[in-house]
Amino acid sequence: MHMRFIKQIALTGAIIVSAGGFLTAAAQAPPVTLTKPATPEKIPDADGFIRRWLILEPIPAGGLTDGAVQTLVGKEQFPDQLTVIPKDGDKVNVGGAELGWHAVESLNYNVNLFHFARAQNRKTSDVLFWVVTIVNSPRELRDVRLSVGSNAASVWWVNGQEVIGLYGDRQTVIDDGVSKRLTIRKGPNVIRAAIVNGGGATDFCARLLDANDNPIRNITVSLGEVKTVNRSPRRK
Template sequence: MNKKHKYFLPAMAFVVLLGLQIGATNAFGQAPGPGQRPPGQGPGGPGGFGRGPSLPPIPIAGDTTHSLSIHFTPATAIKKAPDAKGFIQRWLVLEPVKKNLRSNSTITESYLKTTFAVDNFSQDYSAVPKNGQTVKIGDQDLKWYALDSKSFNFNLYHFSYATNKARAGVLFWLVTVINCPEEIKNVRIAAGVNSGGAFWLNGQEALMIPGDKDIIVDNVASPLLTLKKGRNVIRVAVINGQGMCNFCVRFIDEKGAPVKNYSISYE
């Protein structure tokens, strides 16, 4: 090998090594993209333990305008049937009540009962508010919306985002009206709730769901109930500390089949 090539090869190796170092510096120096964690950081911070640094909130994909129309449609005066699998999609939903709640671990049954007694728009659990009505809970003025969910579940996180309200440390109230042409006996309220909450039928508590649960269809079910002929009122409360928040609910019969022979309205 001549002297020219002898000195050229080490020089080439140095250039390649320098290029790799610069590339690595740039890669690790970039901020993480949407939904990514910084390099080497686990779910709870470096190494996956403890509390990591606070990252800026990431908008819901495809919705930067805080629009209700992406996940909901305004309810109309025309009565609505449950969906093909019996899920109730039409609800009056109140803007979220802000709570000093930083964790879902405190959502015990006693906490729920105390919260529902204090931060309540009405102690009459058969009351049906008006669409667009504003009510005062504590020092908060909150508005009711009559909405149909585009999905089988009602996503409260999406509702809060669309209305530009708090999405963590919040309590939601919802009401709907079930219209039965005939009495329907031996049915159960079957629900899935992402977080904790409760369901009432015609003023009587049917389900209390403490703790922090994932939303699973028919995850919990009430004792056997009767839907009376005519108007029946369902009230729902869902409370969330952190994370996503939504629920799904339907009536099932004694064999677990969906009950669908009724209509739904918001008044």
């Protein structure tokens, strides 16, 4: 059965149940998997997953096919969208809406964009997320591959070069999309992605693999200055 079809049914069902108040679970606090980074830099986790990212609040968008996603990311939604290194708390204007960049640290190997958007009281379906992180390498690394999974479609850049495109309605599978061999520079390297969700859950995971497909951990991830003041979730 079509996954988006199932996801839509599941979402609809959840809303009905919540509205009816049949389950006490509806009153529980939503799970939290994203926190504010507490240190200037962080190494990837034991499996090499990069857990620290800057995420822009979601932009309404639709279409998961190759052409639709490429058209979407090829259109300038905010200035310098393929080159900007944002800071936590920066704002951009997208189609008249002010959207904020947020530094997050995931408690899991994957970054749950559904949790992120929900915490911002933003749409979770038919949206586009921009995410950025900085990987610092103590030396040049050759024959490295960026390895990602995403729900749903996504396009990835490393140091400005597009390296992965995943299209269609799909779930986050570790090592789903893997780039061709690339070189990680000594010093900072920018990994950027645009992730498009259709309906329901949305998340991604990313790590770097060495020439033998082993996770790379001798790097650090930093996002520059991170504002530590907790802000209230946006009210619609």
